[in-house]
Amino acid sequence: MYSTWRVRFCGFRKKLIDSIGYALGACQTADQQKLLNAILHLKYEKIICIFSKATWKNEQFIFNIPVKTIILPLFDIAIQQLCGCFPAENGKTVKNTDVGSYLEFILAVFRLRNLNDPEINDRLSLNHPLIQDLYACIEKIAQKKLSPRTMLILNVKKNSGFQDIPDIIYAVACYITGEMGEGDIVISGLNEGEDSHNTDS
Numbered sequence: 001m002y003s004t005w006r007v008r009f010c011g012f013r014k015k016l017i018d019s020i021g022y023a024l025g026a027c028q029t030a031d032q033q034k035l036l037n038a039i040l041h042l043k044y045e046k047i048i049c050i051f052s053k054a055t056w057k058n059e060q061f062i063f064n065i066p067v068k069t070i071i072l073p074l075f076d077i078a079i080q081q082l083c084g085c086f087p088a089e090n091g092k093t094v095k096n097t098d099v100g101s102y103l104e105f106i107l108a109v110f111r112l113r114n115l116n117d118p119e120i121n122d123r124l125s126l127n128h129p130l131i132q133d134l135y136a137c138i139e140k141i142a143q144k145k146l147s148p149r150t151m152l153i154l155n156v157k158k159n160s161g162f163q164d165i166p167d168i169i170y171a172v173a174c175y176i177t178g179e180m181g182e183g184d185i186v187i188s189g190l191n192e193g194e195d196s197h198n199t200d201s
Contacts (some may be wrong), residue, residue, distance in 0.1 A: 016099060018046075019192065026060040040070070042183070044077045045098065051102040055108035055151060056190055062108055071184030072123060078102045079130055080114045086144075100148040105169050107152075108176040126176060130147070138173050142166075153189040157178045 022041070026034050039050055051074065054061045065071055082102040112120050125131060141148070147166045154167040162170060171185050 008056045009126050018053055021050040021055075022057045022192070024050075024054040024058070024061060026058045027054075027064045044074060048074050048078045048081070049098050049101040051053060052104035052108070053151070055105060057173040059111075062111065067112060067115075067117075071109060071112070074119070075106065076130060078105050078109075079137075082106070083133055086137055091153060097149075099170070100150040100189045103148055103152055103172055104152060104153065107168070107172050107175060108191040110172075131176060131181050135173070135176050138169055138176070142173070151191045152187055153191055155188050157184045190195075 010035075020035075022038075023032070026038060027033060027036055039047055051061075062071060079102075082099065085099055110124055111123055122128065126135065143163045145164060146169075148168060150168045152168060154171055156167045156170055158165070158170055165173075176183060
């Protein structure tokens with residue numbers, strides 16, 4: 001029965017919208033885990049977009065997925081994809097409708113610091129070369145004054161001089177550096193209507 005269900009799922013995956021991630025819940029039930037297994041057969045970029053919805057729809061989701069074998073490798077790819085949209089060589093921006101999803105997923109992964117795992121914390125440290133690349137990319141997006149679409153409704157207390165920076169960009173920068181106080185960044189809700197586009201798998 002599962003194999004038949006998976007075939008049907010894969011047959012529709014080119015039309016699959018990212019909001020199917022909402023159905024993953026905390027990924028604890030048998031049906032949610034079956035759905036996860038099917039999603040993991042998609043392209044990495046597609047998985048990231050789907051996970052970007054799952055991680056914020058249910059905050060326990062990211063803690064119930066194998067961090068070191070699934071979440072962190074996808075985190076690396078999300079950073080690489082994001083940086084690839086803003087190359088340093090010619091300064092031209094590459095149009096990609098998934099930028100907001102990459103940022104949402106990256107922001108969610110930084111919550112794994114709450115696990116107090118030294119290996120994970122080292123991986124998310126600004127001392128790590130890939131995190132340094134991410135920070136440089138975030139600075140570039142801020143300088144270009146771009147406003148990526150995101151489903152996150154953020155309440156952000158910004159320092160003076162940073163009011164023009166989009167909330168999602170400011171939030172990721174703060175999570176990278178750790179320069180924020182309690183209550184400075186609050187996810188107050190989700191605008192699920194923002195997830196209106198399909199992406200190819």
